Amino acid sequence: xxxxxxxxxxxxxxxxxxxxxxxxxxxxxxxxxxxxxxxxxxxxxxxxxxxxxxxxxxxxxxxxxxxxxxxxxxxxxxxxxxxxxxxxxxxxxxxxxxxxxxxxxxxxxxxxxxxxxxxxxxxxxxxxxxxxxxxxxxxxxxxxxxxxxxxxxxxxxxxxxxxxxxxxxxxxxxxxxxxxxxxxxxxxxxxxxxxxxxxxxxxxxxxxxxxxxxxxxxxxxxxxxxxxxxxxxxxxxxxxxxxxxxxxxxxxxxxxxxxxxxxxxxxxxxxxxxxxxxxxxxxxxxxxxxxxxxxxxxxxxxxxxxxxxxxxxxxxxxxxxxxxxx
Amino acid sequence: xxxxxxxxxxxxxxxxxxxxxxxxxxxxxxxxxxxxxxxxxxxxxxxxxxxxxxxxxxxxxxxxxxxxxxxxxxxxxxxxxxxxxxxxxxxxxxxxxxxxxxxxxxxxxxxxxxxxxxxxxxxxxxxxxxxxxxxxxxxxxxxxxxxxxxxxxxxxxxxxxxxxxxxxxxxxxxxxxxxxxxxxxxxxxxxxxxxxxxxxxxxxxxxxxxxxxxxxxxxxxxxxxxxxxxxxxxxxxxxxxxxxxxxxxxxxxxxxxxxxxxxxxxxxxxxxxxxxxxxxxxxxxxxxxxxxxxxxxxxxxxxxxxxxxxxxxxxxxxxxxxxxxxxxxxxxxxxxxxxxxxxxxxxxxxxxxxxxxxxxxxxxxxxxxxxxxxxxxxxxxxxxxxx
Numbered sequence: 001x002x003x004x005x006x007x008x009x010x011x012x013x014x015x016x017x018x019x020x021x022x023x024x025x026x027x028x029x030x031x032x033x034x035x036x037x038x039x040x041x042x043x044x045x046x047x048x049x050x051x052x053x054x055x056x057x058x059x060x061x062x063x064x065x066x067x068x069x070x071x072x073x074x075x076x077x078x079x080x081x082x083x084x085x086x087x088x089x090x091x092x093x094x095x096x097x098x099x100x101x102x103x104x105x106x107x108x109x110x111x112x113x114x115x116x117x118x119x120x121x122x123x124x125x126x127x128x129x130x131x132x133x134x135x136x137x138x139x140x141x142x143x144x145x146x147x148x149x150x151x152x153x154x155x156x157x158x159x160x161x162x163x164x165x166x167x168x169x170x171x172x173x174x175x176x177x178x179x180x181x182x183x184x185x186x187x188x189x190x191x192x193x194x195x196x197x198x199x200x201x202x203x204x205x206x207x208x209x210x211x212x213x214x215x216x217x218x219x220x221x222x223x224x225x226x227x228x229x230x231x232x233x234x235x236x237x238x239x240x241x242x243x244x245x246x247x248x249x250x251x252x253x254x255x256x257x258x259x260x261x262x263x264x265x266x267x268x269x270x271x272x273x274x275x276x277x278x279x280x281x282x283x284x285x286x287x288x289x290x291x292x293x294x295x296x297x298x299x300x301x302x303x304x305x306x307x308x309x310x311x312x313x314x315x316x317x318x319x320x321x322x323x324x325x326x
Numbered sequence: 327x328x329x330x331x332x333x334x335x336x337x338x339x340x341x342x343x344x345x346x347x348x349x350x351x352x353x354x355x356x357x358x359x360x361x362x363x364x365x366x367x368x369x370x371x372x373x374x375x376x377x378x379x380x381x382x383x384x385x386x387x388x389x390x391x392x393x394x395x396x397x398x399x400x401x402x403x404x405x406x407x408x409x410x411x412x413x414x415x416x417x418x419x420x421x422x423x424x425x426x427x428x429x430x431x432x433x434x435x436x437x438x439x440x441x442x443x444x445x446x447x448x449x450x451x452x453x454x455x456x457x458x459x460x461x462x463x464x465x466x467x468x469x470x471x472x473x474x475x476x477x478x479x480x481x482x483x484x485x486x487x488x489x490x491x492x493x494x495x496x497x498x499x500x501x502x503x504x505x506x507x508x509x510x511x512x513x514x515x516x517x518x519x520x521x522x523x524x525x526x527x528x529x530x531x532x533x534x535x536x537x538x539x540x541x542x543x544x545x546x547x548x549x550x551x552x553x554x555x556x557x558x559x560x561x562x563x564x565x566x567x568x569x570x571x572x573x574x575x576x577x578x579x580x581x582x583x584x585x586x587x588x589x590x591x592x593x594x595x596x597x598x599x600x601x602x603x604x605x606x607x608x609x610x611x612x613x614x615x616x617x618x619x620x621x622x623x624x625x626x627x628x629x630x631x632x633x634x635x636x637x638x639x640x641x642x643x644x645x646x647x648x649x650x651x652x653x654x655x656x657x658x659x660x661x662x663x664x665x666x667x668x669x670x671x672x673x674x675x676x677x678x679x680x681x682x683x684x685x686x687x688x689x690x691x692x693x694x695x696x697x698x699x700x701x702x703x704x705x706x707x708x709x710x711x712x713x
Contacts, residue, residue, distance in 0.1 A: 212412035215379050218399045219406045220426035220473070234416040 067301070074098065074295045078288050098291045102299065112296055114266055115273035119252060119300070121184065122269055126191030127248035133192055134243045138201025139232055143214060153202070160195045164256050172260050186261040187269075191251040197243040204239030205232065241311055249304055270300045327391045328352040329513030330376065330481055335385035337371050337537075345371040347537040348385070353513045358504070360528035361517045363560075368537040369517045370485055376515060377483055378402050389481060405474035406483040409490060411466045413458040413473075420445070420454040423472045444476040447509065448502075464495050471503070475510055482507070482514040488523065500527060521561050525549070533557050555603065555652075555709035558702055564608045564642065566702065567676035568652040571604040573597045578604055578701070581649030585625045587698050593713050594703060602712065603652040605702035608642070611678040611694040613686070627694040631686055632675060643678045643686055645694075651675075652706075 039049055065087075072088065073081050075095040084090035102112045141153055164171075171190075172181070180186035209232055217227045233240075255271040262268055268276070274296050281289035330353040337346040346368040353359045361369040374380040376387055378399035386393050394402055405426075413422050420441050421428075427437040445451050448468040458466055467487060474482060487503070488496045504527060507514050518524060524531045525545040533540040533548065533556070541553040545561075552558035558566050571580045573594050578585040587594065594602065611627070629645035678694060686692055703712040 210410070210412070212408050212410055213414065215377075215399075216406065216408060216412040216473075217414075217425070218379070219377060219402075219404060220477075221400045221429040222425070223400070223429075226429065231414055 070294055070297050070301075074291070074298045076291065078290045081290050081294065094291065098295045099299075102292060102295055112270070112273065112292075112299075115268050115270045116299070118184075118267060119269040119271070120303075122187050122191060122254075122258075123248045123252040126188045126251040127244055129188065129192035130194045130197055130247035130251075131240055131244045134194060134197035134201045134247075135233070135236060135240055136228075137198045138203075138239075139205050139228060139236070141198070141202045142205035143209075143211075143232075153198075156195050156198055168256065168260055175261065180261070182262055182264045182267060184267065187258055187267075190257060191247070191254070194243070194247055194250070197247055200243055200246075201236070201239055204236060208239070209235050245308065245311060248307065252300075252304055270296060274300075329355040329357070329390055330515060331386075331388040331391075332372070332376070333386045333388070335372060335375060335387065336383050337368070337375060337380065338383045345537050346375075349534075349537075349539055351532055351539070351542060353515060355513050356511045358507055358514045358516065358527060358529045360524040360531045361515060361534060362519065362521055362524035362531055363534035363540075364519060366536075367534040369519075369534050371537075372534075373406075373483055373485055373515060373517045376481070377404055377406050402481070403477075403479050404481040404483055405477050405479040406485065407467075407470045407474050407487045409486040411458075411470040411490075413466055413469055415458050418455050418457055419450060419461070419469050419472075422458070422469055423450075423476050426473065426477045440476050441472075444472045447475070447506070448472050463491050464499065467491065467499060468502070471506060475506060478510070478512075480512055482510065482512045484514065484516045486518050489518070489520070503527070522563065525561065533560060551711070551713075552702065553711050555704050558605055558704070558711070562607055564677045564679070566605045566607050567611075568603055568605045568704075569647070569649040569676075570601060570652045570706065571649060572599070572601045574599065578602075578698075580604060580627070581647050583628060583647070583649075585627065585696075585698060585701075587701075589699065597703075597712065601706050603704040603706050603709075605652075605704065606676075606696055606700065607702075608677045608679040610700040611680075611696055613680055613684045614693055614695055625696050625698050627696055629676070629678075629692060629694060631688055631690045631692055633688055634686055636682070638682070640682055641680045641684055641686065643680055643684075643692075644675050645678060645692070646675055652704075 069086055073086065075093050075098075076084065076090055077092060077094050080090045104111065137156075141149060175181050175186050180189070213231060213235075214227055217231050222230065252269075253271065254269070255275065258267075258269050258272045259275070262272065265273075265276070274293055277289050277293050277296075281293065330351075332349050332351040335346055335349040335351075336344070338344050349368075349372055351359070351372075361372060363369050371380060375382050378394070378397065382395050386395055388394065389402070414425065417425065420438075423444055424437050424441045427440060432440075441454075442451070445454055448471060450465070450468055450472060453461065453465060453469075458469065461469065467490075470487065484503070488499050491499060500523060503516075516523075516527065524533075525548075528545055530542060530544055531548055532542040535556050541548060541557045543551075543553075548557060548561045552561060555568070559568065569580055571578055573579070573587075573591075574584075575598065576587055576591045578587055614626075627647065629647045631643055631645050633644035635642040635644070680686065704710065705712055
């Protein structure tokens with residue numbers, strides 16, 4: 001059978017070149033503005049909008065107050081933290097001095113920099129691992145029918161019901177048996193298992209990858225692995241970003257698990273390290289630790305805020321599952 | 327040996343629904359076969375079983391004599407065009423078309439050459455770097471076809487590829503599909519619910535209803551000699567006029583009128599004195615003295631005109647006679663489905679297609695002329711054609 005040798009039909013008119021990124025963003029912004037009617041046309045009673053806005057503002061203030069407190073008080077000396085008004089600055093302005101102290105081994109218990117590096121390690125490796133597992137598992141549950149799939153999925157989700165404090169002691173004993181205590185894998189491995197991530201990815205695959213696409217790929221001769229890597233994965237990216245962010249943030253902020261696993265100071269993440277400082281500061285008041293605690297809090301949240309801000313176009317779309325155009 | 331051979335193909339879903347019941351079909355090499363029928367008749371299920379995307383409950387699918395029931399779609403050497411195109415959204419047109427070739431590790435130069443040839447054949451050469459999101463519906467359809475033809479398969483499957491296009495584009499693409507089929511020369515199974523597509527495109531047409539094959543014949547045969555009531559009503563637009571009638575001696579008793587049957591009465595001998603269902607196509611009714619094949623025909627039918635639709639090229643005359651209509655209820659009885667709805671609304675009305683010059687107005691009483699040889703008769707219990 002030879003390749004088709006037909007005269008091509010009349011050519012359709014050539015379209016203009018595809019738009020640049022800036023043009024696309026501008027067009028999207030304008031389209032969004034066109035898609036909503038102004039609030040005046042919602043048909044609400046007078047004062048509703050003001051009332052709701054006030055509530056939202058108050059709620060926002062409530063949430064942001066601790067963050068503001070941290071920012072402001074990281075600039076104060078220990079005495080001023082306790083004595084001056086919490087939500088405004090006081091002299092002397094000690095920000096840079098405290099910041100420098102952060103990286104010295106003040107207490108003999110370990111430095112902030114070690115803890116920070118540990119946190120980054122656990123979060124990145126655990127987060128990426130969680131994303132990989134959630135992607136594979138979510139795709140498998142969504143696209144394949146196998147015996148027991150519903151049961152397995154139910155068991156995984158049921159894991160969400162169990163609070164970690166309940167399993168703390170059994171977890172410790174089990175991990176001790178396999179020498180995972182005081183090992184970084186004792187922290188990373190549990191972080192790679194996320195029922196929420198699995199559920200998110202399964203739902204995302206169901207909504208975003210039409211069955212016809214996998215059918216077409218099978219008919220085109222692709223193996224299942226090929227279909228996953230070449231066809232499904234690129235389409236799963238927004239969902240993957242969401243799971244990545246949630247896993248990284250979850251591991252970054254995790255306190256209980258490292259508390260159980262680690263007794264060696266040099267392996268602590270920042271959460272446990274700060275807890276340690278807190279304890280010492282409570283016991284012996286003249287270590288000048290409080291400014292350090294506040295400062296470390298500030299420094300720790302910055303990477304997370306930056307990450308969420310940078311990747312917001314993904315997690316916004318990802319959490320709104322199914323609103324991603326295909 | 328036929329290129330595609332379906333024997334007793336049956337599909338029962340795990341919910342108990344029997345989507346396909348004992349389908350026997352064969353497609354010769356290079357033949358274009360259309361599977362047509364209303365929604366839910368099992369045509370898409372049959373196609374997916376041929377593709378390997380659906381498990382087979384009973385029966386066999388064979389390609390050139392080789393049974394492929396247990397062969398995965400990857401290894402069946404079929405190409406499929408989906409209703410929703412199923413293009414890979416993150417790949418360009420060239421990559422979409424070439425995907426199957428990439429999977430078979432065909433060297434890049436060969437692959438690019440074949441992609442370019444296929445794209446040229448379909449008028450896609452300027453669009454090779456675009457993504458599907460930036461294409462129109464017709465262009466996407468052509469990319470889907472390009473993806474199928476570049477593989478030079480032995481079996482071509484198409485699942486209602488034109489149903490997502492607007493009417494004008496559909497007509498254009500119909501000839502495009504046929505042009506491609508002639509060039510490729512592979513056996514093709516084409517699924518559609520549109521009987522016009524079936525009649526214009528198919529070498530042979532298989533009509534399905536409720537998972538059961540009603541008739542498998544050339545379009546001409548389906549039109550001239552429908553095997554049962556369903557095929558008679560399904561093929562031809564406007565639909566055939568069907569009435570409950572009875573046979574008395576050599577005449578058809580249609581309400582208060584009698585139509586002399588002449589030669590047609592031999593096949594009806596077993597039905598003397600019994601009820602039958604009589605059908606006449608709208609185009610087989612003519613006005614006295616008018617041009618057209620029914621103009622000088624022997625028998626006459628008196629009817630009251632209800633409505634006249636002038637199309638410019640012809641007139642559609644909605645008329646009533648006093649014989650009970652057989653369309654919806656007989657259909658339902660014969661196939662056990664309740665597809666009344668619009669059919670019931672036009673219960674006693676028939677349709678005639680007349681020449682544009684015919685003089686006819688609403689509330690007229692007209693005499694139609696018809697050729698008794700063009701009447702169709704069906705058994706009132708089974709719906710089968712009486713021959």
